[in-house]
Amino acid sequence: MFNEWFGLxxxxxxFILLLAMYRIFGKTGLFVWIGxxxxxxxxxxxxxxxxFGLTATLGNAMYGTAFLVTDILNEKHGKKEAQxxxxxxFFTLLIMTVIMQMALVFQPHPDDxxxxxxxxxxxxxxxxxxxxxxxYLVSQFADVxxxxxxxxxxxxxxxxxxxNNGSTMISQLLDTLAFTSIAFFGAFPFDVWVQIAITTYLxxxxxxxxxxxxxxxxxxxxxxx
Numbered sequence: 001m002f003n004e005w006f007g008l009x010x011x012x013x014x015f016i017l018l019l020a021m022y023r024i025f026g027k028t029g030l031f032v033w034i035g036x037x038x039x040x041x042x043x044x045x046x047x048x049x050x051x052f053g054l055t056a057t058l059g060n061a062m063y064g065t066a067f068l069v070t071d072i073l074n075e076k077h078g079k080k081e082a083q084x085x086x087x088x089x090f091f092t093l094l095i096m097t098v099i100m101q102m103a104l105v106f107q108p109h110p111d112d113x114x115x116x117x118x119x120x121x122x123x124x125x126x127x128x129x130x131x132x133x134x135x136y137l138v139s140q141f142a143d144v145x146x147x148x149x150x151x152x153x154x155x156x157x158x159x160x161x162x163x164n165n166g167s168t169m170i171s172q173l174l175d176t177l178a179f180t181s182i183a184f185f186g187a188f189p190f191d192v193w194v195q196i197a198i199t200t201y202l203x204x205x206x207x208x209x210x211x212x213x214x215x216x217x218x219x220x221x222x223x224x225x
Contacts, residue, residue: 003051011061011207015214018065019221026223027077030069034085035092037066042093042132045183046121048196055192056199063175064207067143067168072218074147075160082147086140090133097129131182139175143167157219164215165208172204 021029045059066089074082100122108115147167154162180197188196 014061014065023221034069034089037062038089038093039096054199055195060203068211071164079148082144128183131179135175135179139171143171161212164212168208176201
């Protein structure tokens with residue numbers, strides 16, 4: 001049960017740090033968080049773990065925080081600011097992919113010890129990045145537009161949980177289908193791929209539920225513009 005209870009702590013730490021960035025740095029902190037979360041989620045996703053008896057990848061918690069960021073921006077600062085955050089995350093991932101692929105081309109020194117490890121991590125990044133970039137744009141923009149739509153339908157402050165969970169759960173389903181198909185289909189046996197797809201969405205669904213209280217806290221924080 002270690003992965004299960006430690007995973008809960010891990011999720012809470014992610015959201016607490018996000019709120020700290022927002023409280024200290026305001027809207028700028030959310031834009032910075034988008035870049036950080038995009039990079040870390042795509043590094044973590046390389047690692048597979050077993051949780052609730054199924055095979056899963058890391059990165060779901062950190063990636064889930066990106067959806068909370070766009071929801072907070074959409075809620076408190078408007079749809080345009082949320083869209084700006086989506087593009088910032090997209091170009092952050094694109095820049096990391098290009099720069100690190102170029103870094104791997106350099107011939108290592110005979111005494112170098114990092115090249116093999118870097119190749120293990122970043123050698124998988126292009127396929128993962130392509131899947132992530134495609135899934136990221138589709139799901140994040142879907143999240144922004146669905147949230148804005150739900151905000152018109154359920155404008156009351158008490159209905160934030162509908163806007164937050166409704167937009168995130170639908171967009172995360174799109175994200176999971178796109179990402180796992182591009183990044184992992186054929187790389188794992190089919191049954192393992194199915195497990196990864198199912199557990200990835202279930203974990204994102206759980207993270208979406210857990211982020212709701214933090215969304216309400218963020219709504220009430222007095223922060224710098």
